[in-house]
Amino acid sequence: MKPEKLVEELKQACPAGLKSVVLYGSAAAGDHVDKKSDYNILVVAKDLGLSTLDALSKPASKWAQAGNPAPLMFTEDRLAQATDVFPIELLDIKECHKVLYGEDLVEGLEIDTKNLRLEIEHELRGKLIRLRQSYLLTGRKPKAVADLMTQSLSTFLVLFRASLRLFGEDVPQKxxxxxEALAGHLEFDVAVFKTVQELKEATKKPKDVPVGELFSTYLKTIECVIDAVDAYIHKGE
Structure with a gap:
């Protein structure tokens, strides 16, 4: 299911309550990988009571069954109130989004970046912990380990992109x-992430690379970025 189809179904399901539907993420940034990347959608409704959720549940379920994450759901007020809690996500959405329906309720969001540092470190450390936990369940099988890397890659790239904001420069959308820009500040090798991306795009297969060695480097490089971000944060404090 394409985003435009979802919009039509949301409009039919909630004709009076739908205020805005926004596409964000890789599809809006131009680095969407067909059949490998999902579509990320933000929906703003007049209210999110049970009757509205029930009305939107059928198109949202079909959307999720097509392999996409369920839409983010906000009212306009709740969206504005969330900027201090989700600075990474809302900054990314604000800077790169496409309005598919209704008003642009993202562009005018006021986001104070003082909470950005804490969220970056919290998210990076949490994702690293879960990465190690998930590895324990792979049985060291090359395909399972490769899948673990390809499935986690996008999340880490999003967090690395957010980390670039700490250095006060313009952040590329892709x-x-x-x-590459972050590597210029922290001096790490981006090659491991490019190899994982090739696995994700299926231009390389797990049998074509030393998966165990690749995962080891992947893990160490993520740790390197976390340590550098942590040092930068505490230096700033």
């Missing part, structure tokens, strides 16, 4: 361009 994640790998942001990765």
């Amino acid at each position: 994640k790998f361009q942001a990765l």
Whole structure:
């Protein structure tokens, strides 16, 4: 299901309550990988009571069954109130989004970046912990380990892109361009992430690379970025 189809179904399901539907993420940034990347959608409704949720549940379920994450759901007031809690996500959405329906309720969001540092470190450390936990369940099988890397890659690239904001420069919309820019500050090798991306795009297969060695480097490089971000944060404090 394409985003435009979802919009039509949301409009039919909630004709009076739908205020805005926004596409964000890789599809809006131009680095969407067909059949490998999902579509990210933000929906703003007049209210999110049970009757509205029930009305939107059928198109949202079909959307999720097509392999996409369920839409983010906000009212306009709740969206504005969330800027201090989700600075990474809302800054990314604000800077790169496409309005598919209704008003642009994202562009005018006021986001104070003082909470950005804490969220970056919290998210990076949490994702690293879960990465290690998930590895324990792979049985060291090359395909399972490769899948673990490809499934986690986008999340880490988003967080690395957010980390680039700490250095006060313009942040490229495309994640790998942001990765290259961050490597200029933290001096790490981006090659491991490019190899994982090739696995994700299926231009390389797990049998074509030393998966165990690749995962080891992947893990160490993520740790390197976390340590550098942590040092930068505490230096700033």
